[in-house]
Amino acid sequence: MNLALTDEQKLIRDTAKDMLRKDGARRLRRLRDAAPDARFSRELWAEMGELGWLGLTIPEAHGGAGLGLAELALVLEELGRGLGPEPVGAALLLGAGAIDAAGSEAQKARFLPRLATGEALATLAWQEGPHRPAPGIPCMTVAEAQPGGGYRLTGEKREVVAGANADVLIVSARVGGDPEPRLFLVEAGATGLTREALDRVDAHPVARVALAGVEVGEDAALPGVAALGGVLDRATIGLAAEMLGGMAAALEMTLAWLRERRQFGVPIGSFQALQHRAARAFVELELTRSVVMAAARTADQAGVPAKALAQAASLAKARASDAFALIADEAVQMHGGIGMTDEHDVGLYLKRARVAAQSYGDAAWHRDRWARLAGY
């Protein structure tokens, strides 16, 4: 595994830097002012599709660029740096990711090309409680096989990224006594499907989804079994990459303030009490970068065992959660009063850090899983 960027990867990063990083906070503030269910711009999404961002990890055969998570991670990092609220990670790694991992050839051919262009948006509805449950806790949403074929889905999902805006929801549901849930395609207009957009502290688009006996055809079931874990692990790594960008930006913003702000006749950055904390934040950032890069490369290895992927994802997410929270807290503190104002962007990083830390399992969840996988 090589943890240095290739020339191609540098090019992707630099392009993303120019196009996605700048302006993100402004886009986020605009969304924040909009109603929760209007926190997604179709036009911008289509534009991003045209520029190729939305097909990055979709196979070439289905209209994408066929690149890996290592490349997408660079894009997500830039998006995270700029506070960009677009659900790129969820769309590619959860939505397209689930179809790619568990879908039939027909399902892939039907959906992936439209997702790659940004013509359609897909997401995954899997979470049911306020926390990611410990491994082995069954999914409560059920899919009853219908006598005449097809399924009837009943249950509630929450924290569904872009759930109110997606054209296709992939819903995890348990069939009969199966221990592992299966994944089902549910299209936006389905009868019995209700979606409530949430106003969450980070202002990113997210929704609760209720399925009251939603009937789907036989062809809505993704044939792949036991796919959810891997899909979530890849999305977790993507989120960790976004978080890496967020913490890097919060630290840079703070370093600039430490140089600029003067008290007692000197820049506050000359106080050792602050220098050491900035230095420690930087150390945490560097370690986070290593685990995020390693996780993305692990995910890209052909035929990677599920356990290795899970370990890599947990390593990245546990550290990213703690490091982002630390750096965001420190960033606000070292800004002083101005850091507590809504007008300053540093608070937006604090808010995003909190939501991200809580998503796909918090640090404790991932440490617990790490220990289980290691057999203790």
Add this chain to the structure above:
Amino acid sequence: MSRVDLDAFRADTRAWLEDNAPASLRGRPGDMFHGTWGGRRGDFESDDHRVWLERMAARGWTAPTWPAEYGGGGLSRKEAAVLAEELKRLKLPAPLIGFGLVMIGPTLLQFGTEAQKRQHLPGIIKGEIRWCQGYSEPGSGSDLASLQTSAVRDGEQYVINGQKIWTSYAEKSDWIFCLVRTDPGARKQEGISFILVDMASPGVTTKPIKLISGASPFCEVFFDDVRAEARDVIGGVNAGWTVAKALLQHERTMVGEVFARSVLGGQQELLALARAAGLGPPEGSLEAPLVRDRIAQSAMDERAFMLTVQRLQDNARAGQPPGPESSILKVYGTELNQRRRQLAVEIAGADGLGWSGDAYDDGALGLTRDWLRSRGNTIEGGTSEIQLNIIAKRVLGLPDAGGAA
């Protein structure tokens, strides 16, 4: 006072509270930020809140230990402690909160002339005048002594020009206690005066600044040829720095204590959140050992902190104002509150991420906002870094690196 007298005082107090505390307020203890602020424009949460203030103020029990001649309760520390216990027994909110009671009032008692005390204390005790604190300026936060707002003497008045910032609740306050430069030629700490200004004076304007928690309780305050009375200078012209520091010590003691005290019962709050989030049965041991450990840690830190508060109080001679040790309370109390708010949102999981809307209940939304607001605790009233500097230099006597405070 003998034990017997104290017991009699307790019995009387209990009886009076049973008769006079509005039933609707029982079981609703507030905290530093949730309560009746009073003031000319005071809006009461309910009519019972107004009645509660009036009845308590009539006895001086809004400021139980202040001398009765200014309208205070004239209680001894022991009696005041009994009153606090009895209020707690009925879970009653403080009848009045605000910076008058905890900042400018104690400072006036310490530094004010007889005339100043007579003029300003009764309005504080009755909740008629709401105060705000005009210390920080855009260029002077931690380095407060570098402040630039100027006050120039003109007969029996001062003419004030300049700007304050981060002034909590300025737009709702009636008076401001302000640090101003009265001698631009002197060493920075020596040219400062502490002056009281009526916010209704011509030339005072305020502009609210929104906090990350969404509320906008702090403001910019602009002074444009504002006239204030020379008799409202506290502690003497150019001697304001001493007054300012003493007030900060009151503030820091209060902030530390109040934040920590709002933690009291924190164990119960956190446990209830954990049970609601499915981390344990309705009663008995929590299933999540990690969460259990962190709740216990928070509860034990809180206990250790309150014991420290008590020990400092017991050590101090009755009535002795707080010294640099107040920084210990400020640092630890505020960080304790932050850790608890953080733990609360973590326990709530996705239920602790809401900003607004029907999808979240009010309790859940409060968790998010309180967590965000708590990040300011280690900044307001002098940052943690400044408190640690004070402890290192003034309490531990460590040498100066040369340079800053």
